[in-house]
Amino acid sequence: MSKSSSKSHFLVFPYPAQGHMLPLLDLTHEFHTRGVSITMLVTPKNLPKLNTLLAKHPSINTLILPFPNHPLIRAGIENVQDLTPAYFLPMMHAMSELYNPLLEWFKTHICPPTAIISDFLLGWTQGLAVELGIPRVVFSPSGTMTWSIVSTLWRDLPDIGNGDDQNVVFEFGNVPNSPSFPWWQLSQIYPQSEFLRKGMLANLVSWGMVFNSFDELEAVYLDHMRKHFGVERVLAVGPTRLIKGDDEAERGGSNSVAAGDITAWLNGCPDHLVVYVCFGSQAVLSNKQMEKLASGLELSGIRFIWCVKDPTMGYKKSEYGAIPAGFENRTNGKGQVIRGWAPQVLVSSHRAIGSLLTHCGWNSVLESLIAGVPMLAWPMWTDQYMNATLLVDHMGVAVRVCEGDEAIPNADELAWELAKSVSENNITRRAHAVELSKAALATAQKGGNSFKSLDILIEDLDHELVARKCRGMIDQ
Structure with missing residues (x-):
């Protein structure tokens, strides 16, 4: 599709969390380069997150709506990165209060968008799209296997009783590979919330759904959703990052350590012998977890890079994120500790990285697979348990080392798994990861499945626009 061929105008509405915004911004870049007019909807404090995109594409319009009058705004919060998971549902409720301001903007705008592309946590935008008479496309930054499970829960409404038995196992026999999970792993994605239920079911009646995934990884789940x-x-x-081709050193934010210094240290390490430890942009480890992880790293004797996130709202700073005294001195030369944000794409793609100890957030999963790096899985909440099941049980590119945001790993066992992950014992998982890396790289190139799917999406929305004009639903 040529740059000037599309007639569509998309309102792109990301959910304000790093793991949700980055892939949708990547996709927006591709929409724009393929000729789609774009209006990005953000609240004021999230506007700086568009800087890189707007610098490359100054013709993209922005719609800045004030964050609703909600208790979160009185705390100065407009981004999930500043919150613990307990705040996720209140944030969703807060964002839904943008319905009327957005509806008014549409009705008074001279050339309003012809379609809405919004995050799956913004299910209420489906009702808005219906009222406006335009298509809404759901964007999911999460994997399709997760969606198959979540959709089954919300559509079928299984009886969970009083929820006291946290270990009762739910089996999903209609989902490919028949995954099963204990209730304590499902409770965070299936809270007793009528608001969330309506949003999730609204997603299933949208004009379409697009996933930050690829056929070679999740074809059976994509087919299941259809x-x-x-x-x-x-x-x-x-993977949307491959389609966009972002700057690896700057992706996601500024770094607490110069990217050049990290690269120089990695350049001095042998191939595949460094473990990268990173739990994403939201997880913060308790001091006890920090202690056991540090002990495991030290006992293993491996080379490592450990990204440590500072406590955010909802965490007691005295109880979270403390690096054990003397750890950095004792591991000097063997490891690097990075406080705050790290250039994860740059690190994970370096030849020296042999494995990634991860919370199994979907962006981290894709970045690791793109790099052909096997994983050590420590899922902590929500979709991460589903992602770990996909990686460990179905794709053979990871091994579980711990589960749960409050779980305390055994330092000796963790040390063993860390050491094994950069040894010849991990050769099979590495081979599987390399195969998926080749598939990911190919699918994002011209002629690949993901590349062609983007063409199909834009063309179908263009056809929908023409059909609506013919029916007299919008001005010519």
């Missing part, structure tokens, strides 16, 4: 839930248009358009 057939089992009757969603006509289900497309994998990822």
